[in-house]
Amino acid sequence: MTDAATSGAALHRLTITSDGARHELHLDGQDLTDSLRGIEVVLEAGTPPVVVLHPAPARAMPAVLDVLARVHVGEDDPGPAAARFIARIDPGELERAALNRMDLGSGPHSLTEAMMRQLTEWATGHAR
Known part of the structure; x- marks a missing residue:
């Protein structure tokens, strides 16, 4: 994650819907479904969720989750x-x-x- 992960990053509206086979992800109303290879959601009591977005290669930037979350773009560097x-x-x-x-x-x-x-x-x- 970027350094913003540890700072007070702005909250964004994240909506994830899934029927078990197909998933849709909207960030602040923008459909990112085909732009991502994956996401990570970290839930800790007393704090907003932290969501890390992993962009699909060569592209721009499950159940229903509709929350305000801190969102960060993940790094490929392990x-x-x-x-x-x-x-x-x-x-x-x-x-x-x-x-x-x-x-x-x-x-x-x-x-x-x-x-x-x-x-x-x-x-x-x-x-x-």
């Missing part, structure tokens, strides 16, 4: 998201999880490989 994920990792917990893996080897770099596999599983929700 670096910032990866950095936020890694910053939340407890090093001791990672080390314990890697050392307790059944697939931990005994060769060079085995611990690092086990840590990388563990991080990948945590990141994709396939935690052991």
Whole structure:
């Protein structure tokens, strides 16, 4: 997300409708259905939803959701998201999880490989 995600960005009217097969998205009355490859909606108690729009390649900028939301255009660079994920990792917990893996080897770099596999599983929700 852009820096605006953490600042007081203006609220916009977002309407999403879906029949399960077809989805429509309108932002401030403008139909963006064919301009997006996806969206992310973050809901936290006590704050307006945050919506990240991911534009479809080479184009300009589910259920019914009709809210005022902070809307941001997402970035294709996974670096910032990866950095936020890694910053939340407890090093001791990672080390314990890697050392307790059944697939931990005994060769060079085995611990690092086990840590990388563990991080990948945590990141994709396939935690052991």
